[in-house]
Amino acid sequence: MKNTIFKCKSLFSLRSGFFFLSFYILEFELAPYVHHLTLLFSPKHKKLSSDLDFPRALHSQSTVRTDVLLMSPWLAPIVWEGTFNRDILNAQYRQKHLVVGVAMFAVKKYIRFIEGFLHSANKFFLSGHRVNFYLFTDHPEKVPSMTLSPEKRLFIIPIEPYSRWQDISMNRMNIISSYIRSRWRHEVDYLYSMDIDVQLFEHIGVEIIDTLVGTISSWQYTKTRENNSYETRPESRAAIPRGEGDFYYAASFYGGIVSEVYKLTTACFKGIMEDRANGIEAKWHEESHLNKYLLYHKPTRLLSPEYYWDEELILPHIVRVKRLSSVHKNLKEVRF
Numbered sequence: 001m002k003n004t005i006f007k008c009k010s011l012f013s014l015r016s017g018f019f020f021l022s023f024y025i026l027e028f029e030l031a032p033y034v035h036h037l038t039l040l041f042s043p044k045h046k047k048l049s050s051d052l053d054f055p056r057a058l059h060s061q062s063t064v065r066t067d068v069l070l071m072s073p074w075l076a077p078i079v080w081e082g083t084f085n086r087d088i089l090n091a092q093y094r095q096k097h098l099v100v101g102v103a104m105f106a107v108k109k110y111i112r113f114i115e116g117f118l119h120s121a122n123k124f125f126l127s128g129h130r131v132n133f134y135l136f137t138d139h140p141e142k143v144p145s146m147t148l149s150p151e152k153r154l155f156i157i158p159i160e161p162y163s164r165w166q167d168i169s170m171n172r173m174n175i176i177s178s179y180i181r182s183r184w185r186h187e188v189d190y191l192y193s194m195d196i197d198v199q200l201f202e203h204i205g206v207e208i209i210d211t212l213v214g215t216i217s218s219w220q221y222t223k224t225r226e227n228n229s230y231e232t233r234p235e236s237r238a239a240i241p242r243g244e245g246d247f248y249y250a251a252s253f254y255g256g257i258v259s260e261v262y263k264l265t266t267a268c269f270k271g272i273m274e275d276r277a278n279g280i281e282a283k284w285h286e287e288s289h290l291n292k293y294l295l296y297h298k299p300t301r302l303l304s305p306e307y308y309w310d311e312e313l314i315l316p317h318i319v320r321v322k323r324l325s326s327v328h329k330n331l332k333e334v335r336f
């Protein structure tokens with residue numbers, strides 16, 4: 001135990017780049033002691049008299065997770081299975097009569113992912129709530145006809161393809177920004193951008209709704225943490241100085257209120273264009289710019305890797321529900 005505490009202390013005192021390594025150590029080395037900590041702080045053992053009158057308020061506390069980080073250092077909740085009551089959230093959300101937009105792109109060979117995405121999103125994405133799916137594609141005639149739930153709508157928007165896959169992916173920032181300006185700010189309340197090469201396997205509900213929302217990359221929960229993925233070359237507008245940074249976010253799923261997503265996509269595309277003018281391309285393209293933006297404009301809510309799991313990775317037991325994950329693709333084949 002002494003040894004473990006020392007390790008944790010020294011790890012926590014390092015800069016935030018080691019944050020997740022600390023979780024890993026905590027997760028695996030403190031596991032035997034967590035039970036005792038749970039007992040010490042469990043509301044079952046120390047109930048306040050006011051709590052006794054409000055059993056529903058206790059729900060989240062009695063199922064609270066002790067094995068994962070539940071809040072960022074800037075007090076943004078991190079959404080994990082077992083930390084929220086969907087019935088309460090749904091009841092609150094329904095009163096507001098909101099519409100959520102989802103921007104997705106299926107260009108060139110990625111049209112093969114449309115059916116799997118839409119079929120699963122129709123079932124599991126904000127089930128029972130109004131959602132507009134905006135699908136940008138260079139092959140509108142190849143979009144399979146599908147019957148969606150009455151509260152879901154699909155808009156197919158033709159676009160011209162870029163020849164490089166990196167440009168298709170990066171240019172999403174530009175298209176989203178200009179559609180918010182011209183259309184979506186009048187049409188939806190919240191907007192989320194999602195990769196098309198994914199499928200949903202469990203409900204993704206209103207627990208994702210907040211002002212500015214990022215998804216923590218599943219790569220952060222593997223042992224190979226040392227290959228920090230930020231762009232570090234100072235010549236790039238996406239550069240994050242070594243030792244800076246708190247979480248690494250996946251570009252496959254982010255969103256928030258329309259005005260915040262507008263600021264984010266506009267800033268990221270500006271960075272991409274400046275890099276282009278300077279003859280540099282960030283390591284992970286728009287994902288690098290997204291990470292830079294979210295470092296200095298902190299998300300108000302973080303989604304755990306339950307909300308984007310990379311199928312190449314072994315699922316750790318802290319990820320109890322795989323809500324959305326990548327579809328395997330032969331990169332050489334689909335990107336050329």
Ligand SMILES: CC(=O)N[C@H]1[C@@H](OP(=O)(O)OP(=O)(O)OC[C@H]2O[C@@H](n3ccc(=O)[nH]c3=O)[C@H](O)[C@@H]2O)O[C@H](CO)[C@H](O)[C@@H]1O
Nearest residue numbers: 105106107110165168169195196197250251252284285287
């Ligand atoms: C999980 C995650 O964080 N994914 C990001 C990651 O790799 P990925 O390997 O997930 O990138 P990707 O190949 O899925 O491309 C991103 C998205 O661009 C679209 N697309 C891309 C190529 C193409 O020929 N046609 C097409 O439609 C499609 O919507 C796809 O989902 O890095 C990319 C840029 O390096 C993007 O930032 C992705 O969001």
Ligand SMILES: [Mn+2]
Nearest residue numbers: 195196197252
């Ligand atoms: Mn992808």
